[in-house]
Amino acid sequence: MRPKPQPRRRALHIAVWSLATVLVVTAGLVGVVLWQNSYEMDERQVSIHHGNSTLKGVLATPTDGRGRHGLIVYVHGDGPVDATHGDGYKPLWEANAKAGYASLSWDKPGVAGAPGDWLDQSMDDRADEAVAAIAWARARPDIDGDRIGLWGASQAGWVLPKIAAETPVSFVIAVSPAVNWLQQGRYNLLAELRADGASASRTKAEIARSDATRRLLERHASFEEFVKEMGRDADGMTADRWGFISRNHTADATQDLRTLLGVPVLLTLGGRDINVDTADTERVYSEVLNAGGALTVRRYPDGTHSLLKQSIEQSDLKTTLAALFSPRSLFADGFLDDQRQFLKDLGRGSNSTP
Template identity: 50%
Template sequence: MSRKRRLLIAASCVAALLLSAGGCVVVQHDFDIRTEQVTITGGAHPLHGTLALPEKGDGPFGLVVFVHGDGVATADRDEFYRPIWESFAEAGYASLAWDKPGVNGAPGNWLDQTMHDRAVETEAAIAWSRGRPEIDAQRIGLWGISQAGWVLPEVAARHPELRFMILAGPAINWIRQGEYNLRAELDQRNASADELADQLRRRENDLTLLREGADYPRYRTATTDSPPMSEDRWRFVGKNYLADITEALPRVRVPTLLALGERDLHVDVAETARVYRESMPASLLTVRTYPDASHNIVTFELDKPDSVRSFLVALFAPRSLYAPGYLDALRDFAADPSKH
């Protein structure tokens, strides 16, 4: 049987499965939340946001303010956040997130932002939310992933009145994180020692250009990146590559949950856990490490967007993408951060 014919048969089977299981898909994506599109004002640009409220009740509800990681991101991260929003709703919390500037027609360009800019943006969202009648201004917490680890501690350090902070897969230092990610991904695909050495040389060349303040034309001339960064991306990295959260952490006085995946290829979670434990009072810090979980606290084998299995799980059982116990931990921590 030809490869083309096998693919056609497989596609037909998936189509039949989708048609016959349509009811299941509807149920699995019928989260116990209701969403409202909002415009968040008070910052550098109006933000196109989504406010996810518990399905039942009039409030006032607590609120979890979401901050994305790197890359293009819609408010619900292409529905990836919805199971998390549901978990917080079970604890009596609404969730607030927004399209990154420049995404989905939102004004601005997220690649123009520093990590400090993103912290100020988050503070503007908090201030805006306190004027909403359905929100309890005394119960506002933060959730962030990956690059948000250079954003949320700055916010929490300035706002000790916050109810809690939850961070998934945050790094400590931008430069060390980049090298760790490079080595981990090359190791994952069994790259040769020669390839690793070549990639490390390319990386050091780019860091030298950044330290020298090279403009984009010089970067394009001198880099061996394949493909090279876009001009916006080069500018973004130049503004942020010295990010390090070490100095802010000792000033955080907000109950904090650190969620780490043991198979994180992006962040050295051992370093992250160590630095947080050294920097924050033990009474305020809870560290949860999830075996066989990825950077996104998703079961490692399911955190592959080009995988048919991942696609089917996301379609039919989206809550099952996450590492066992993670969604429950979010709900329980939000309900009572003092118990953890």
């Protein structure tokens, strides 16, 4: 008779095979993550001199072997955003590269070691920054200076037309752009209260608090005055943030948008956006730009303010898993394809082939 394995040996065999299985599965998962987060483009760190400062950026270029490419200059929304937006821009850059366009983006001042502080900036400051980046790009032999356009999200809606007023641009992609700062703020407040199922009394109190803040802004109140008047309702406001809001709260893109007349503009809007009144944004863009016949509007019913799928964005776990294993699937269906097609159509309508 064949001797039975000893219990200790059997346990050892089970442990070894279990460990081997875990290692194989782990290696497979790591491989999937690396594959899904590899993009068909070349990336390089760049430095752009702007006044007495330096913009720390990333230039992502197609791998098609062509000597010159068009370029999309990225203009961030609100907040401390780095050049890649935590790698969130990379699926967009890949879509651009497949259409024959390079992408340029940089860290906001004070982010990721960049000099300065983005909270010290006005919308005009941000436009000047982008103009300097475009001048830098036009001097490069690998960039076609006649095919440089802009991509901007949310707060960038106040910056994009200011850039176009200072330097020629070939096109604009506006993602969930705001039009009027104060109106956008009120819309966001009410939308969030509705989403929270706020009571009538809470809604009334929040509106009163918002009105009080507006009055303080109108009379150019200091941060100390704000804290004194709002007391417990200061809600975590900092002196730097108050300065940023005070500097920019009168922003309104309506008149500035006229600088984009005749420029091809792709306006992308999410049906689940609670930050920006997309219906009002579409109305203003249509009224101002439709006369030039160059406005294209794309709507994404499940898209949030960031044009991510709401079903994913509302869950931290789903967002993390998608970012690791399928980053391109984060975005609303059709969003990446529509931007790539927009760029390809530009190429067909010009003498240059992207």
